[in-house]
Amino acid sequence: MKKMSNEENEIYCPYSLTGVAAAITSALGAEAPKTADPAVEPLMKFIENKNIDRVVMYNPDAVALWLFEKYTADFLPVMLNAQLTLPLQTVMPSVTPVCFATMYTGATPDIHGIKAYRKPVVKADTVFDALIRAGKKPCIVSTGEDSMSKIFLERRMDYFIVETPDEANEKAAELIRQDKYDLLCVYNPNYDGNMHRVGPEGEEALDALRHNAAAYAELAKVIRNSGNGHRTLLGFAPDHGCHEIDGGSGSHGLMMPEDMNIIHFYTVIE
Template sequence: MKQVSTFEIIAARCWNLLNEGKPFTPIFVLGVFLLYHLQAWTDGSFWSSAGMGLLMILPLLAIYYCFDFPLMLRNYLWLPLIAAMLIWDYADLKLYYLALGLFFFFTIYFWGTFYYHLRIGTSWWNFTRFWKLVLKNSDSTSGNAAEQMPKFLLLLFIWQHFYTNFQVMGISDSFTSEILWPLVIFTACVWLYSYVLHKNLFDWKPSETEGFTSNAPMQKTAANEKVIVIVIDGMRKDRFEEADAPFLKNLRANGTEYTQMETVYPARTVVCFSSMFTGTYPREHGIRSNMVWSLGIKVESIFDSLRKVGKKGRLLAIAHLIDAMGDDVESITAVMHNDLADLKIIERAKKIMEEQNPDFLVAQLIATDQTGHSRGALYGEYREKIEEADKLIAEFVGWLEARGMMKNTTLMICADHGQADGIGGHGHLDEGERYVPFFLHGPTIKQGLRVDEKQSLISVAPTVAYLLGAPYPSHSRGPVLVEAMKSHE
């Protein structure tokens, strides 16, 4: 299987600037405004007037960068736009038609069709479904039409208003209290409005565990020779229940299932993996979205812990996890037909086990997540990818057993997050995102046990450390999942 190239790593980072909602909004607004005024670029007064107009909206850009408006909060974004249209001049309809046209072209065709066709082989006709996914998506990405539209329309409306004033009246004559005070008051009101909304309505974040891991003493001797974690990226819990997945469901029935396993917030892949394998929250490990501004986690990972006792771990994953976990990632290309992606990943996992024989392996299966993003999580194609993962994992475990690698191995199956309706959005814990499938199986794991108490994915790292006789990562806060251990009967 092809390894990830430097170009792909850089391209993935650039793409996240357009995928994540926070950077997308200012990039899109700037691009649309400059494109609309393309013919004026040779006029020196354009740049001074446009620059001063941009200065006028910078505080609003900062507010919309700091405050997300996902889920039902996005409905409140239309009120500032209506208020602005009552305060200032009528809209320049050509500018807004251009903005709306470019937005839907970018999301529905360039992203939903062209990009996914080149990257994972989605049909050239994907736009016939993707438009519905963009309208439904509730998460704060660029593909959330109901959040992005009122944001960029408001910003363009005010920018165009002040640009026109500066062009007609001149910059010096426009800086009067009569012109500026309405904007100052409006911006302050938008900030207060955003603050009050988030203070009173943004209340769905999971509670955090206080203190460090302490519910089980660190083990001096390992309970297992190996631990293998298979993460089916983006697998919804309810869709897994609907899927025909006999092997995984048999593992679950003969192991220990945690029925209320909660992901972290925000439920982005890089954030979730960072929390799973450090045992702590984004505020500590420093990874807060898929757009990683400062490379590398800020705390110890389970891979660091294993090195302290002379053991080796590998994370088999696509390019964007390198930004968080660095050299512990065995990178794979994400540019391949989605029908082949998980097959190729399992083939690479076999090669790693055969050539490197790590004590700890994590394999990220990506086809389910990519189907959710490109075709939607509530359609048959998504469930079929879960069923394909079941067959591939069954084949991989059989391959391991034939080589004697499962005799004293714990197998952990989970998802990093679920997926919501729309473009398989995830991050802000809409329905289908928050709770994930999670179960363990192996000779040291209790059989037929269901644990219904709420748990968190931050327990993965300390549990792996416990099973392999390694110290807990430095900032590990998740409790060890001792309920599953036969030694605690």
């Protein structure tokens, strides 16, 4: 995807979030979702010849590239469990249901159908549909009434909807040990929720960010110690970024680098 800018001094990541879906399905030997963009090149090169047979996608909400640039030390648990660092540009409007629909369809909002902050079931073809057709078993672990709990329903797959991020992460660890699924997607809303309330750099928001980093590292540890013989692609994969607004709270949804530029991390664990 060509680098875009609506102002001369604004820099946007050259790789698009639309390229993640086809990379996930390729890693598991399945065809891409029917309307997905081509797989993002760095991730495809990374997974090439890795013989991956399981994917775990950890999805923290609203973790912007600028947070990594400014609070790099807080990402240390992620960096120590990552082999590929991948800056990406998300889609507009940069809000949760739109962006996760893009991540898991590989399509832009005009194709997958969610163009605003609402949570209908996505009718476009998804990573989950493509894997089910290939005989694979995906699942989603999410919280409450959040977007990841809603927009991918009505598929022949399992959904584990819990109350808190900690419960979601504990459930994900349990499922990894049980070794029943080829794709596990684990959603955590805690940074986003705190960011909206106290601002992206408020202490409670930064505590949640550190919690997300630790949760990813713990999933990596669980995968390493599970002893079930897989080669697992693990991703730290947020949906969009964020910025501070008047009054010291946080928001997102605009065509600005703070909202559009995100960062993913990936590793393969044997």
